[in-house]
Amino acid sequence: MTSLFDSYRLGGLALPNRVVMAPMTRVRAAAGGLATPSMAAYYAQRATAGLIVSEGVQPNVVGQSNPGTPGLHTDEQVASWRPVTGAVHASGGRIFAQIMHGGRVSHHETTGLRPVGPSEVTAVGDVFTPSGPQPAPPPRALDAAEVPVQARSYAEAARRAIDAGFDGVELHGANGYLISQFLSSNANLRTDGYGGSVAGRIRFAVEAMAATVDAIGAARTGIRLSPGATFWGVRESDVPELYTALLTELARLEPAYVHLEATADEDVLTALRRVWPGTLVVNPTLPMGAKQTGRDDADRWLGLGADLVSFGRAFIANPDLVERLRGGLPIAPADEATYYQGGDAGYLTYPAYSYAA
Numbered sequence: 001m002t003s004l005f006d007s008y009r010l011g012g013l014a015l016p017n018r019v020v021m022a023p024m025t026r027v028r029a030a031a032g033g034l035a036t037p038s039m040a041a042y043y044a045q046r047a048t049a050g051l052i053v054s055e056g057v058q059p060n061v062v063g064q065s066n067p068g069t070p071g072l073h074t075d076e077q078v079a080s081w082r083p084v085t086g087a088v089h090a091s092g093g094r095i096f097a098q099i100m101h102g103g104r105v106s107h108h109e110t111t112g113l114r115p116v117g118p119s120e121v122t123a124v125g126d127v128f129t130p131s132g133p134q135p136a137p138p139p140r141a142l143d144a145a146e147v148p149v150q151a152r153s154y155a156e157a158a159r160r161a162i163d164a165g166f167d168g169v170e171l172h173g174a175n176g177y178l179i180s181q182f183l184s185s186n187a188n189l190r191t192d193g194y195g196g197s198v199a200g201r202i203r204f205a206v207e208a209m210a211a212t213v214d215a216i217g218a219a220r221t222g223i224r225l226s227p228g229a230t231f232w233g234v235r236e237s238d239v240p241e242l243y244t245a246l247l248t249e250l251a252r253l254e255p256a257y258v259h260l261e262a263t264a265d266e267d268v269l270t271a272l273r274r275v276w277p278g279t280l281v282v283n284p285t286l287p288m289g290a291k292q293t294g295r296d297d298a299d300r301w302l303g304l305g306a307d308l309v310s311f312g313r314a315f316i317a318n319p320d321l322v323e324r325l326r327g328g329l330p331i332a333p334a335d336e337a338t339y340y341q342g343g344d345a346g347y348l349t350y351p352a353y354s355y356a357a
């Protein structure tokens with residue numbers, strides 16, 4: 001049986017184990033969306049992961065969802081990431097950038113621009129802004145000529161990510177952000193070729209992936225999906241049909257991986273495993289759910305056909321998570337108060353396991 005500690009070949013990379021660090025927004029970028037020395041230290045501390053997926057990174061100004069997140073759309077941002085990727089590589093690790101376009105989950109106080117989405121349908125919930133949480137504003141519907149431009153923004157950010165030293169990118173197609181808004185049947189009310197039928201709703205995701213594969217190569221391109229998830233008010237009709245169609249189209253592009261969140265029933269997810277011929281990464285828990293991913297979940301999903309398993313919250317307080325999992329060592333709890341704030345506190349302050357303790 002496959003073990004979490006078996007090596008794995010992912011595209012051109014040799015992963016020493018099957019533990020992936022899941023993407024986590026930590027809101028610690030500097031002004032101008034710049035990566036910082038603290039971010040380099042944070043990711044380097046976690047370099048024993050088979051693969052690190054970075055926090056969500058905006059591909060353009062309008063795509064920024066939260067204040068304090070980093071970007072990959074200016075030369076300064078590219079330069080700021082080089083010490084981060086360099087530190088991870090010097091520590092023996094591998095890192096993909098998660099390209100995250102927030103779409104309607106954004107605010108003009110954060111970006112200076114009215115948020116955009118497939119249709120003029122407002123997200124449910126409060127979004128973060130520089131002056132605190134505020135109700136999500138109504139987005140502007142992208143016109144037909146703008147949709148391909150936004151799809152290509154993922155590819156442009158991917159090119160910059162490679163320039164910045166990342167080993168690849170993961171498109172954020174999950175959790176109610178732009179790609180997920182297009183997949184949705186209530187956020188996407190378009191009547192052109194980007195909405196309506198299943199074929200229309202998957203088109204934006206497929207075009208963003210095709211452009212990215214074209215820009216940096218299939219072996220360096222992955223995507224994260226959350227079948228059936230309802231974040232920010234998105235609903236998806238026909239979940240099995242929608243994701244079967246999407247994975248079938250994506251398979252033609254032969255990307256490095258699909259990263260599924262366990263947001264649908266297990267029978268839906270295992271059926272998607274059978275549809276997907278390539279590498280499958282699974283995140284076994286519900287985002288923000290009560291239970292964080294543990295060794296038991298990982299072993300179970302390796303048994304159900306996952307090739308790699310991603311751990312989110314467990315990585316926050318356990319920089320040496322791989323060693324702790326391998327040794328059956330205690331998993332330290334993270335302080336939720338510092339998930340999205342606190343500077344280096346709750347970020348660089350969690351130690352590796354102390355055998356002397």
Ligand SMILES: Cc1cc2nc3c(=O)[nH]c(=O)nc-3n(C[C@H](O)[C@H](O)[C@H](O)COP(=O)(O)O)c2cc1C
Nearest residue numbers: 022023024025055056285287292293311312313339
């Ligand atoms: C602080 C925090 C920030 C997150 N930011 C992102 C993000 O930027 N992109 C993303 O796809 N998921 C994000 N997530 C979701 C995680 O990747 C993961 O799916 C979730 O935490 C459930 O997995 P876990 O039980 O292993 O933590 C975030 C989760 C947390 C706790």
